[in-house]
Amino acid sequence: MTQQSLIPTICPYCGVGCGLYLAVEDGRAVGVEYMPEHPVNEGALCPKGNAVLEILDHPERLRHPMRRVDGGWRHISWLEALDLVSQKLNEVRRTHGPDALGFLASAKCTNEENYLFQKLARLLGTNNVDHCARLCHAPTVVGLARAFGSGAMTNPIPDLANADCIFIIGSNLAENHAPVARWVLKAKEKGAKVIVADPRLTPTAWLADTFLQIRPGSDVALLNGMMHVIIEEGLIDRVFIAQRTGGYDELTKVVRDYTPDYVAHITGIPPALVVEAARAYGKASSAAIVYCMGITQHTAGSDNVAACADLALICGQVGRPGAGLWPLRGQNNVQGACDMGALAEFYPGYRRVDDPQAAEAFYQAWVSNPGDSTSNLSSEPGLTVVEMMNAAAAGEIKAMYIMGEDPVNSDPNAGHVRQALAALDFLVVQDIFLTDTAQLADVVLPAAAWAEKEGTFTSTGRRVQWIGRAVAPPGEACDDLWIIGQVAQRLGLDLSYSGAAAVLSEINRLVPSYGGITPQRIAESAAVGGLFWPCPRTDHPGTPILHTEAFSTSNGHARLVPVRYTPPAEETSVGFPLVLTTGRVVVHHNAGSMTRRSPSLMERAPELFVEINPTDAAQLGIAEGETVTITTARGETRAKARLTDKVRAGATFMPFHFPGTNQLTIDALDAEAKIPEFKVAAVRLRPGGSTGSPQQSVEGPAEEVSKEE
Ligand code: SF4
Numbered sequence: 001m002t003q004q005s006l007i008p009t010i011c012p013y014c015g016v017g018c019g020l021y022l023a024v025e026d027g028r029a030v031g032v033e034y035m036p037e038h039p040v041n042e043g044a045l046c047p048k049g050n051a052v053l054e055i056l057d058h059p060e061r062l063r064h065p066m067r068r069v070d071g072g073w074r075h076i077s078w079l080e081a082l083d084l085v086s087q088k089l090n091e092v093r094r095t096h097g098p099d100a101l102g103f104l105a106s107a108k109c110t111n112e113e114n115y116l117f118q119k120l121a122r123l124l125g126t127n128n129v130d131h132c133a134r135l136c137h138a139p140t141v142v143g144l145a146r147a148f149g150s151g152a153m154t155n156p157i158p159d160l161a162n163a164d165c166i167f168i169i170g171s172n173l174a175e176n177h178a179p180v181a182r183w184v185l186k187a188k189e190k191g192a193k194v195i196v197a198d199p200r201l202t203p204t205a206w207l208a209d210t211f212l213q214i215r216p217g218s219d220v221a222l223l224n225g226m227m228h229v230i231i232e233e234g235l236i237d238r239v240f241i242a243q244r245t246g247g248y249d250e251l252t253k254v255v256r257d258y259t260p261d262y263v264a265h266i267t268g269i270p271p272a273l274v275v276e277a278a279r280a281y282g283k284a285s286s287a288a289i290v291y292c293m294g295i296t297q298h299t300a301g302s303d304n305v306a307a308c309a310d311l312a313l314i315c316g317q318v319g320r321p322g323a324g325l326w327p328l329r330g331q332n333n334v335q336g337a338c339d340m341g342a343l344a345e346f347y348p349g350y351r352r353v354d355d356p357q358a359a360e361a362f363y364q365a366w367v368s369n370p371g372d373s374t375s376n377l378s379s380e381p382g383l384t385v386v387e388m389m390n391a392a393a394a395g396e397i398k399a400m401y402i403m404g405e406d407p408v409n410s411d412p413n414a415g416h417v418r419q420a421l422a423a424l425d426f427l428v429v430q431d432i433f434l435t436d437t438a439q440l441a442d443v444v445l446p447a448a449a450w451a452e453k454e455g456t457f458t459s460t461g462r463r464v465q466w467i468g469r470a471v472a473p474p475g476e477a478c479d480d481l482w483i484i485g486q487v488a489q490r491l492g493l494d495l496s497y498s499g500a501a502a503v504l505s506e507i508n509r510l511v512p513s514y515g516g517i518t519p520q521r522i523a524e525s526a527a528v529g530g531l532f533w534p535c536p537r538t539d540h541p542g543t544p545i546l547h548t549e550a551f552s553t554s555n556g557h558a559r560l561v562p563v564r565y566t567p568p569a570e571e572t573s574v575g576f577p578l579v580l581t582t583g584r585v586v587v588h589h590n591a592g593s594m595t596r597r598s599p600s601l602m603e604r605a606p607e608l609f610v611e612i613n614p615t616d617a618a619q620l621g622i623a624e625g626e627t628v629t630i631t632t633a634r635g636e637t638r639a640k641a642r643l644t645d646k647v648r649a650g651a652t653f654m655p656f657h658f659p660g661t662n663q664l665t666i667d668a669l670d671a672e673a674k675i676p677e678f679k680v681a682a683v684r685l686r687p688g689g690s691t692g693s694p695q696q697s698v699e700g701p702a703e704e705v706s707k708e709e
Contacts, residue, residue, distance in 0.1 A: 017459025063475025106404030110455030127382030143305025170294020237316025
């Protein structure tokens with residue numbers, strides 16, 4: 001009789017980190033079983049989590065290394081692929097210097113894989129290593145670090161149930177982080193007030209007692225306005241401000257100008273609602289701020305996050321149950337990839353690459369032969385995601401190694417990204433599917449998916465969880481750890497480890513907040529949903545709530561950092577009179593490289609659409625369901641029109657899961673966090689356009705592969 005086993009695992013999609021079981025029979029995953037004992041999702045899964053098997057077993061999974069030959073693909077051996085990749089990277093490095101190389105790590109890969117990948121880049125002498133956190137929550141790292149000294153979610157997700165006011169700004173969590181909405185509802189059932197600020201009337205907005213329909217890009221004005229009211233009405237926590245913060249006087253000077261009337265002028269929110277929201281937050285005994293990319297994906301992204309921190313601090317709403325900031329991160333391991341140093345300016349553990357002490361520590365740990373000139377660490381911060389694309393287009397970066405990312409669809413100004421990647425001398429892409437980016441590569445390396453390997457993921461709530469190997473990868477696909485080690489070996493670097501546990505042991509030694517998250521402890525903690533960092537020692541229980549006694553700054557006090565409203569980089573004009581903002585729908589994930597291959601999810605959301613207010617649609621002569629052309633200064637695309645009051649007049653919305661949306665978005669950057677302003681672009685719409693919608697060009701031309709074999 002066939003034996004079925006249930007292997008515990010973590011959903012590979014978003015940062016909530018839901019637990020589930022894979023039912024495995026004869027070496028094949030045959031079903032998904034719920035995990036009611038998991039502390040975050042308690043067995044619940046969103047549609048993406050329910051559909052994970054459709055990806056694992058997908059016929060388009062990459063099964064062999066491939067090389068581009070005469071415009072087509074030829075299957076090659078691992079030996080040939082690895083030799084070719086290392087030879088090309090070495091050639092570029094020797095001819096043009098290490099900074100002619102660029103590396104994109106992956107928020108879908110494990111901590112151990114990201115750690116090793118950035119170590120490879122840095123040992124080759126460049127800090128040009130980054131990943132998609134730059135496109136979603138880099139302002140969280142910058143903005144919260146400015147205020148608190150460290151940038152991550154302060155409390156566990158289930159702790160939201162202990163708040164008696166929840167302020168959700170720039171997050172459609174009911175769709176995008178669905179299990180989080182359950183904890184908001186639990187708080188609401190106990191009487192909590194919910195405030196939602198969003199440009200759209202989203203499903204999350206239906207949870208709100210107070211809904212603030214804000215103009216895209218005006219969040220700082222709203223947050224300053226709420227602080228203005230809270231200060232005017234004496235709702236601040238004077239003891240907390242005096243004992244635990246600095247900079248209050250400077251903050252008051254700035255927020256003084258943000259009267260409710262002035263805020264209404266900038267944000268479009270009636271003054272009475274600004275006051276109502278401020279009072280609800282200011283009078284709460286425990287108040288939570290939940291935010292997401294609606295406030296981070298702006299040129300003012302870091303300021304938006306800093307203003308959220310200021311609001312929490314003046315009300316003393318940090319460091320207690322139900323009180324703190326909950327940034328909701330996108331990918332399953334985007335928090336961990338940041339922790340592991342897959343960021344251009346940070347070594348693992350957020351130690352700056354231009355800090356001589358940090359550089360010395362990693363040099364001592366990593367460079368076994370100090371005389372070896374192949375292993376010099378650079379003290380210059382590297383280029384970030386968008387900067388790397390600009391450098392590639394300018395001919396300064398000559399070769400790129402991309403692991404598990406699809407910048408052709410995920411980066412802003414996608415037409416420019418295509419040109420940049422096409423201009424490279426050499427591109428290697430390591431992934432589970434032949435994505436649009438992989439289709440531009442010279443060599444494609446087939447990687448194992450999450451359930452086919454082992455290692456740790458760190459959820460948006462700083463929960464580090466272990467995943468074991470449930471099934472074998474398809475064909476000749478291999479896990480990323482092995483691939484990175486093999487490439488490194490051919491470049492003269494010893495990055496061979498016996499497995500993920502061995503890499504984790506090195507991380508334990510070099511990243512203090514992971515010091516006690518050892519392979520043994522992480523395995524033992526599976527039943528309680530992993531361990532929270534910081535967990536500096538093996539006898540440390542982990543830290544579910546941050547900043548309870550002191551902040552992570554040099555003097556232990558939080559910094560109140562006043563910020564002023566600045567308009568988005570691109571404002572509307574006669575030629576581009578409407579504002580486009582972008583976001584997600586419940587059944588799709590990020591650039592869609594996985595969910596667009598999932599039949600059950602595609603059935604529910606098969607194509608790109610644009611939401612338009614009926615007033616604007618009438619003026620433009622656009623009818624419900626017709627194809628429209630959307631144009632910005634960077635490009636144009638087509639989508640189905642959805643006429644809805646969910647967006648206010650003058651605004652439009654498109655999901656970013658389909659090729660096309662990021663043809664339109666702008667690559668203007670937040671000066672510090674270097675995140676692009678995905679959330680605001682000036683557009684014009686016209687009815688009509690070819691029906692050959694770009695989203696139909698699903699990546700992975702299997703026919704092309706077989707033709708060229
Ligand atoms: Fe949970 Fe996110 Fe996976 Fe949905 S996508 S099941 S919310 S981890």
